[in-house]
Amino acid sequence: MTERVADGGNGPNQGHTVAILGAGPIGLDAALMARARGFRFRVYEQAPTPAGNVRSWGHVRLFSPWTMNVSGRMQEGLDEVGRPLEVDPEASPTGHELADRVLDPLWALPELREALRLDTRVVAVGRSGTLKDEEIGTPARAARPFRILLQGPDGDELVEYADIVLDCTGRWATPNTLGDGGIPAPGERGLQHRIHRRIPDLPAEMEAWAGRTVLVAGAGHSAQTAACALAEVADGNGRSPRVFWLFRDTDPSFLIEDDPLPLRRELALTAEKLARGEHPAVIPVPGRVVERLVEVEGGGVEVTLRDASAPRETLRVDGILALTGGVGDHGIYRQLQVHECYATCGPIKLSAALLGADSGGDCLAQGTHGAETLVNPEPGFYILGDKSYGRNSTFLLQIGWAQVDEVFSLF
Numbered sequence: 001m002t003e004r005v006a007d008g009g010n011g012p013n014q015g016h017t018v019a020i021l022g023a024g025p026i027g028l029d030a031a032l033m034a035r036a037r038g039f040r041f042r043v044y045e046q047a048p049t050p051a052g053n054v055r056s057w058g059h060v061r062l063f064s065p066w067t068m069n070v071s072g073r074m075q076e077g078l079d080e081v082g083r084p085l086e087v088d089p090e091a092s093p094t095g096h097e098l099a100d101r102v103l104d105p106l107w108a109l110p111e112l113r114e115a116l117r118l119d120t121r122v123v124a125v126g127r128s129g130t131l132k133d134e135e136i137g138t139p140a141r142a143a144r145p146f147r148i149l150l151q152g153p154d155g156d157e158l159v160e161y162a163d164i165v166l167d168c169t170g171r172w173a174t175p176n177t178l179g180d181g182g183i184p185a186p187g188e189r190g191l192q193h194r195i196h197r198r199i200p201d202l203p204a205e206m207e208a209w210a211g212r213t214v215l216v217a218g219a220g221h222s223a224q225t226a227a228c229a230l231a232e233v234a235d236g237n238g239r240s241p242r243v244f245w246l247f248r249d250t251d252p253s254f255l256i257e258d259d260p261l262p263l264r265r266e267l268a269l270t271a272e273k274l275a276r277g278e279h280p281a282v283i284p285v286p287g288r289v290v291e292r293l294v295e296v297e298g299g300g301v302e303v304t305l306r307d308a309s310a311p312r313e314t315l316r317v318d319g320i321l322a323l324t325g326g327v328g329d330h331g332i333y334r335q336l337q338v339h340e341c342y343a344t345c346g347p348i349k350l351s352a353a354l355l356g357a358d359s360g361g362d363c364l365a366q367g368t369h370g371a372e373t374l375v376n377p378e379p380g381f382y383i384l385g386d387k388s389y390g391r392n393s394t395f396l397l398q399i400g401w402a403q404v405d406e407v408f409s410l411f
């Protein structure tokens with residue numbers, strides 16, 4: 001194992017090294033800010049390309065328009081690299097379009113390219129020479145650099161140091177499990193090859209789904225998108241998937257009153273029809289939870305379902321799409337003094353502000369809650385972006401840009 005200090009950068013804040021964990025849209029915006037403010041910085045991304053998570057759902061169209069998906073810093077950076085964004089501002093890009101037109105060109109900026117470490121997973125962050133339960137709330141703790149354990153492209157492990165750490169690792173890569181109560185159902189852990197935790201790319205993946213019986217589990221936007229996509233596809237022989245759509249609510253409603261985003265409104269209306277059983281390819285299974293999974297001969301899965309009143313029932317399916325949300329990897333900061341909300345798993349101050357705010361269910365109606373809500377007991381460690389929302393699913397990119405402004409206002 002090697003140990004080294006992150007270097008690079010030559011601005012006025014060069015004395016402080018910022019480690020940015022994750023090269024998603026918010027990690028990128030933070031890197032642009034660190035560059036503008038003259039910090040030395042490094043960005044660690046576990047995927048072989050920037051925006052690994054966005055790329056994994058790149059075929060999905062965002063419901064927010066270009067105007068909401070590109071920060072001011074990004075606009076300026078695109079002008080600087082000679083790739084000004086010429087798009088219909090009210091149109092919505094797919095994830096791939098966002099990455100192709102905005103995210104990838106910006107990583108080509110010399111300082112960002114120099115700072116980016118691809119194929120490099122952040123395993124854990126500690127504080128050099130001290131433990132989680134030591135130096136509680138003392139200035140001595142802040143004086144010790146962060147010690148970051150990384151796993152590089154060849155599986156090699158190394159340690160780098162930083163004064164400020166911004167955890168922007170998102171939550172898409174750490175999905176929730178399927179079983180009742182939020183824990184794996186018996187059999188679930190051994191059946192990962194039958195359980196997909198992503199939105200299928202249709203019709204490109206038609207072969208994998210046509211003529212199959214599929215259980216879609218979940219009721220959020222990802223599950224709605226998957227159920228609607230599966231309902232509409234058929235292969236050259238007219239074969240469609242047969243879909244069981246499982247959700248815990250007995251009568252879910254997805255529509256946001258007076259929704260200003262046409263794509264989100266359209267998705268909600270279509271998904272509600274499916275959830276009411278108004279589409280021949282989709283059989284809704286409301287008010288149930290998954291109790292057990294068993295692989296059966298021939299390769300299918302027998303799924304045992306249950307609700308509070310009905311007797312147990314079983315479904316036999318060829319595959320499962322588990323789209324039950326996700327929560328960030330808190331193992332990364334297990335050795336730091338981070339105070340997590342016991343309900344949402346987000347950082348406590350932000351979680352409390354989010355729980356107290358009433359946006360009427362519409363994520364567009366929310367704002368940020370001030371720099372102070374991003375501050376942890378651990379000095380210099382901040383959780384930004386999608387991960388900062390814990391189990392709350394209303395995070396938007398434009399919230400992330402504001403978080404970057406707020407957190408850098410503290411230095």
Ligand SMILES: Cc1cc2nc3c(=O)[nH]c(=O)nc-3n(C[C@H](O)[C@H](O)[C@H](O)COP(=O)(O)OP(=O)(O)OC[C@H]3O[C@@H](n4cnc5c(N)ncnc54)[C@H](O)[C@@H]3O)c2cc1C
Nearest residue numbers: 022024025026046052053062063064122170385386396397
């Ligand atoms: C299908 C879908 C559609 C969405 N549509 C919209 C929309 O229309 N409008 C909107 O505003 N928001 C939308 N969101 C929500 C949110 O804005 C996105 O999830 C966005 O990608 C969050 O950006 P992020 O940078 O916080 O996290 P991510 O994009 O998840 O980036 C995190 C990065 O960290 C990397 N990483 C993870 N763990 C590690 C590790 N241990 N070490 C190193 N790197 C790591 C990942 O590979 C990834 O590149 C959508 C989300 C999804 C899933």
